[in-house]
Amino acid sequence: MAVISERFDSLGAGGAPAKLGLMGGTFDPIHNGHLRVAEEMREALDLDAVLFIPTGAPVFKRDQNVTDPEVRFANVRAAVAGNPHFDVSRIEIDREGDTFTVDTLRQLREHYPENVEFYFIVGSDTAATVGKWKGREEIAQLAHLAVAVGRPGSADADALREAVMAAGPFQLHLVRVSVLEISSTDIRERLAQGKSIRYFVPESIGKNLAGYPVGAHSGRPECAASGKPESEDPLSKAFFNARKAELEKRVSPKRFQHSLGVSDTCVQLAKEYGLDVKKARLAGLLHDWDKGYDDDQARARVRELHMEDEIDPYIVEQMPGVLHGITAARALGQELPGIPADILQAISRHTTAAPDMSPLDMALYIADAIEPNRQFGRIDELRAAVGRETLEELYFQTYEYWVFLLFERRKPLHPDTIAIWNAYTARHPRKGKRGNGDGSVSGKKHKGKK
Numbered sequence: 128m129a130v131i132s133e134r135f136d137s138l139g140a141g142g143a144p145a146k147l148g149l150m151g152g153t154f155d156p157i158h159n160g161h162l163r164v165a166e167e168m169r170e171a172l173d174l175d176a177v178l179f180i181p182t183g184a185p186v187f188k189r190d191q192n193v194t195d196p197e198v199r200f201a202n203v204r205a206a207v208a209g210n211p212h213f214d215v216s217r218i219e220i221d222r223e224g225d226t227f228t229v230d231t232l233r234q235l236r237e238h239y240p241e242n243v244e245f246y247f248i249v250g251s252d253t254a255a256t257v258g259k260w261k262g263r264e265e266i267a268q269l270a271h272l273a274v275a276v277g278r279p280g281s282a283d284a285d286a287l288r289e290a291v292m293a294a295g296p297f298q299l300h301l302v303r304v305s306v307l308e309i310s311s312t313d314i315r316e317r318l319a320q321g322k323s324i325r326y327f328v329p330e331s332i333g334k335n336l337a338g339y340p341v342g343a344h345s346g347r348p349e350c351a352a353s354g355k356p357e358s359e360d361p362l363s364k365a366f367f368n369a370r371k372a373e374l375e376k377r378v379s380p381k382r383f384q385h386s387l388g389v390s391d392t393c394v395q396l397a398k399e400y401g402l403d404v405k406k407a408r409l410a411g412l413l414h415d416w417d418k419g420y421d422d423d424q425a426r427a428r429v430r431e432l433h434m435e436d437e438i439d440p441y442i443v444e445q446m447p448g449v450l451h452g453i454t455a456a457r458a459l460g461q462e463l464p465g466i467p468a469d470i471l472q473a474i475s476r477h478t479t480a481a482p483d484m485s486p487l488d489m490a491l492y493i494a495d496a497i498e499p500n501r502q503f504g505r506i507d508e509l510r511a512a513v514g515r516e517t518l519e520e521l522y523f524q525t526y527e528y529w530v531f532l533l534f535e536r537r538k539p540l541h542p543d544t545i546a547i548w549n550a551y552t553a554r555h556p557r558k559g560k561r562g563n564g565d566g567s568v569s570g571k572k573h574k575g576k577k
Contacts, residue, residue, distance in 0.1 A: 135214055149177075150179050155311050158311060163305055169212055176213070176214065177213050180215075180218060227261050229260075229262030229263075263295045264296070271299075271300060274299065276304070284301055314327055374386060374412065386411070389412075389414060399513060400518045410490075410491050413466075413470070416474070417454045425447040449478040452477045474491070481547065
């Protein structure tokens, strides 16, 4: 079954009553007014969660240029990430054809148990058109209608109530909300005029809107995560700094410092072994892009990216800790399509390795182990081997270190671990070296290239 919501997919599974708010819209772009209405509705109606549902092909905007749905979805996701009661769903974006509310409610009803009640949240201007809604009587059976009133130009409450009840047997809730005079149209106009949109939209997406692709359906290639054209150089300093700012919001402070350390170390290795420094810097920064997810969220991420048929189910269920490299590579490739394929490959392989690692793959794998914030085990021995060993030998020593560590900690091994081990031992048989049992290696060093 498809995932409806990463955070609230199992809402009501225990049998207890639950209330789910549903807030649909084009969100072109989402702004603080949307978020404030959702929060006040949640409090007033005692909702357990609010699910934002960006439209895919909105029927009522057929004659307008609407920004690419992936761009809008990425911005909604970033905007709601900081509120544990909010989430975003792809169900309308992934549905083919025109977007109708009644179809969405049917799909949600099939997914969630009967003890989950739906509250369809709309503004008073939208509610005033209820008589024109497709399947309005079925909508009235499937969900409560929660109307935000008090916005500029909203209909009189009594007249609105009368109009809604005449259209169908709705369970109607009129909720007074704060008036924030913000509209997506105004934001797009301000952007076009080069004016500030600060405090109109969440800080988490403000940077994404600098080149907001209004009218992306016209065929312009766009980047879903940043809202910037593909033509932006992914190896530029500006691109690196933009992704750095995003990463800081995605992961914990400790993980962020680790990523910076890996980036710097990857650059040092690139200089030492003659690799592309810019690619090494970006690969190091982005390698833990998806590290902020817990185990269940990592599994959900696999489903979200439609990778179920590409990843061994055993790894998904038993080793979710290695998924973040694989899913990060896929997500980054989709959201930031200008990133070179060899960078994405290195990110994908940094948790599992592979029998045919490229030089960049090996550099990132090593950097992840020896960056300055790592202080456990015998990491110093590996650091000392930089420049004294070939890159491949240093990679294999690092791989050997991690394998011994997994044995010592009685952690499960990736199914390909033995195949990778055998591939490298066949090319690099050990002479006078052996594992020390503590994850370290000893023996004579061999001069590597610089």
